[in-house]
Amino acid sequence: MKVVYFAWVRERIGKSEETVEPPAAVRTVGDLIGWLSTRGDEYAYAFETPKVIRAAIDHTHVRPDTVIAGAREIAFFPPMTGG
């Protein structure tokens, strides 16, 4: 699945998007954050405070307990500051 990152999540990880293939045990958005955090120091830094991380699946906001099966694009980003 495609994962995209924005704002300081993108800067900390050092890339704006990538394709990942998490193991089957990674079922939810929260699981995916946990799994990504193990991929390197840059990921651990980006996701060091999971509760501030916001997520979207296919352009719709989702919660950490949302199941990721069937997702085409999952986004991770900080709380929004537009307007």
Next chain:
Amino acid sequence: MTSNVTIRIQDADFDVAREIAALTASRTDIGAVVTFSGICRGQENLSGSGDATTALTLEHYPGMAEAEIARHAEEAMTRWPLTGLTIVHRVGRILPGENIMVVLTASAHRQAAFQAAEFLMDYLKAHAPFWKREETAGGSNWIAAKTDDDDAAARWDKN
């Protein structure tokens, strides 16, 4: 009742008066237009370092930003008797004094226009995927979200 909805995300600055004129052109059913105009402020900075803001850079999530604005615009149209709605949000580098965004709500009477504009601003602040990075003489920082913005959006939730 006809309604004219315009949603744009763009790099270029815009003219609020022209946006109002475009919304109301050839219409005789609009009795009220409420404008919320968000402008880049230079005197005080938002990240707390004490330096003045020299520029903001707005990042967005293309596709989702348009979808979130459209979703909230549709909700506003169903909750209030609006006859027109314009939302323009800039992205990229914005200097103090320049426009960041505008929300225009048109209705036959003022109450719906005021309420819908406030609803849209509260929701867009909390849910539309845009992020501000602030430049000052001392460097640049991402602006932290205010928990007040989540509270402001939540007050419109229907129980």
